[in-house]
Amino acid sequence: MPNPLYDRLFAPLAGKPSPFLTQPDGVSISGVEFLAMVHRAAGALRGQGVRAGDRVAVQIAKTPEALAVYGATAAVGAVFLPLNAAYTAAEVDYFVGDAQPALLLVDPARADALAPIAAAHGATLSTLGADGRGGFRDLCDAQPEVFAVENCDEDDLAALLYTSGTTGRSKGAMLTHANLLSNAEALAREWRYAADDVLLHALPIFHTHGLFVATNVTLLSGASMLFLPGFDLDAILRLLPQATVLMGVPTFYTRLLDAPQFDRALCGGMRLFVSGSAPLLAETHVAFEARTGHRILERYGMTETNMNTSNPYAGDRRAGTVGLPLPGVEVIVADPDTGTPLPAGETGVVEVRGPNVFKGYWRMQEKTQEEFRDNGFFITGDLGCFSDDGYLTLVGRQKDLIITGGFNVYPKEVELLLDEQPGVLESAVIGVPHPDFGEAVVAVLVAQPDARLDLAAIDAVLREQLARYKQPKALEIVAELPRNTMGKVQKNLLRQKFDEIFKADAPKNP
Ligand code: AMP
Numbered sequence: 001m002p003n004p005l006y007d008r009l010f011a012p013l014a015g016k017p018s019p020f021l022t023q024p025d026g027v028s029i030s031g032v033e034f035l036a037m038v039h040r041a042a043g044a045l046r047g048q049g050v051r052a053g054d055r056v057a058v059q060i061a062k063t064p065e066a067l068a069v070y071g072a073t074a075a076v077g078a079v080f081l082p083l084n085a086a087y088t089a090a091e092v093d094y095f096v097g098d099a100q101p102a103l104l105l106v107d108p109a110r111a112d113a114l115a116p117i118a119a120a121h122g123a124t125l126s127t128l129g130a131d132g133r134g135g136f137r138d139l140c141d142a143q144p145e146v147f148a149v150e151n152c153d154e155d156d157l158a159a160l161l162y163t164s165g166t167t168g169r170s171k172g173a174m175l176t177h178a179n180l181l182s183n184a185e186a187l188a189r190e191w192r193y194a195a196d197d198v199l200l201h202a203l204p205i206f207h208t209h210g211l212f213v214a215t216n217v218t219l220l221s222g223a224s225m226l227f228l229p230g231f232d233l234d235a236i237l238r239l240l241p242q243a244t245v246l247m248g249v250p251t252f253y254t255r256l257l258d259a260p261q262f263d264r265a266l267c268g269g270m271r272l273f274v275s276g277s278a279p280l281l282a283e284t285h286v287a288f289e290a291r292t293g294h295r296i297l298e299r300y301g302m303t304e305t306n307m308n309t310s311n312p313y314a315g316d317r318r319a320g321t322v323g324l325p326l327p328g329v330e331v332i333v334a335d336p337d338t339g340t341p342l343p344a345g346e347t348g349v350v351e352v353r354g355p356n357v358f359k360g361y362w363r364m365q366e367k368t369q370e371e372f373r374d375n376g377f378f379i380t381g382d383l384g385c386f387s388d389d390g391y392l393t394l395v396g397r398q399k400d401l402i403i404t405g406g407f408n409v410y411p412k413e414v415e416l417l418l419d420e421q422p423g424v425l426e427s428a429v430i431g432v433p434h435p436d437f438g439e440a441v442v443a444v445l446v447a448q449p450d451a452r453l454d455l456a457a458i459d460a461v462l463r464e465q466l467a468r469y470k471q472p473k474a475l476e477i478v479a480e481l482p483r484n485t486m487g488k489v490q491k492n493l494l495r496q497k498f499d500e501i502f503k504a505d506a507p508k509n510p
Helices: 004-015 031-047 064-075 089-099 108-120 135-141 177-190 208-221 233-242 250-258 282-292 365-371 411-419 455-465 491-498
Strands: 019-022 028-030 055-059 079-082 103-106 124-127 157-162 172-176 198-201 224-227 245-248 272-275 297-302 306-310 330-334 348-353 378-386 392-397 402-404 407-409 424-434 438-447 474-477
Touching: 004 031, 004 064, 004 177, 004 208, 019 031, 028 031, 031 064, 031 135, 055 064, 055 089, 064 079, 064 135, 064 208, 089 108, 089 172, 103 108, 108 124, 124 135, 157 177, 157 208, 172 177, 177 208, 177 306, 198 208, 198 233, 208 224, 208 245, 208 297, 208 306, 233 250, 245 250, 250 272, 250 282, 297 378, 330 378, 365 378, 392 411, 402 424, 402 438, 407 411, 411 424, 411 438, 411 455, 424 491, 438 491, 455 474
Parallel strands: 019 224, 055 079, 055 103, 079 157, 103 124, 198 224, 198 245, 245 272, 272 297, 438 474
Antiparallel strands: 019 028, 157 172, 297 306, 330 348, 348 378, 378 392, 402 407, 424 438
């Protein structure tokens, strides 16, 4: 009975009596044992009335039991819908109302708050806690170790992942078995993943990076992982010598570099550090190599498309770029208005076509149509530019593009220059309303610890090096940039914070 995702990722665990997943306390779960957990959880899902095609929404802590629910959902032919643990009851209400899951699985501590939401939308509520216990676990314990896996087609939905929705309503990206498998295969091959790899898994499993990139590649390769409940610097430093691969968001790497004991010797057994989900500063790349001898491999993807590009495993890993299109994935930089591919060196919108690209937005046919070209390319909304030899550099999101006095300003260009200035730790360049220019460029700066920023000197450099329309009309200092859990700078929050500085009566209006 075929079930592509289950057959390729989970069924092979039957042949793995060695550890598949090791927890920070050193307790391991073998592949065989984990598969039994998947089967019991699948039995429990069926017992809770989950049928093929149903959505299984989970807002639970990252535990081996939670990961088993992902496998179990595939085994029953249902659709896995993980929710960020930080979402409030009101946000969960939106997702549950939109996706109408058969089951809502939550932390026991939130059961009272979320029970009315489940009831209002016709979902069964069950619980699974950070200690792996709860009503759902009790049901699992009562199930047999074997499960009759449901038949599925490769075009059937395997997951529904909501986008972070910083503008407008969050949309559910429908991902099929084929989408997930094709990408796991491409990444495992490109990154030379093998059964003896040990991934240090510290990413959340409600997001494409930790759930699909990290977990699916490990499962597909018959590899194993050190499974941390979250990013814990001390645990990472302690476990690094046992690992071969780390996948992280850029903040993982800056935090590691902040730890004086993080050095080359700790990374002796490592063969690969991967970064993605947000831009890795070239400076971090350089400092990391100097400290460890490893060049971080940066890749680029998104919820809707899985991964699109990656720096090469064997070739030149170029700082500041997201590398080359993955095999089987077509990536173009196109004119935003027409979709016509642009030549290397020109900046346009990044568009993607391939088996990795999602089926569309859940119950949003119009929105889906708007974001696909007639020729099947998905318009990512990221702006980028190819080098002559095919490396893609991202310059920001289309919605972050600043149009000032009719001219386009790509924030990244200004940010790169700002980041080079003495005392600047990092920066974010945003557009805010301006009475004359429509939008004005504003630079938001974070100082390095103990540094005092000389704004006049920075301004002088900007005036010398940037065309006038690109020059920030205000330089603002903040203690830190607002970031979401995946390390992405939330420019929408910065825009809100500074959106009144050029109001006609505001004192800073230049
Ligand atoms: P998400 O759907 O949450 O994974 O967010 C996807 C978005 O993250 C992409 O559209 C990019 O804007 C951004 N992103 C992902 N990887 C990178 C990267 N390596 N560098 C810069 N931005 C990235």
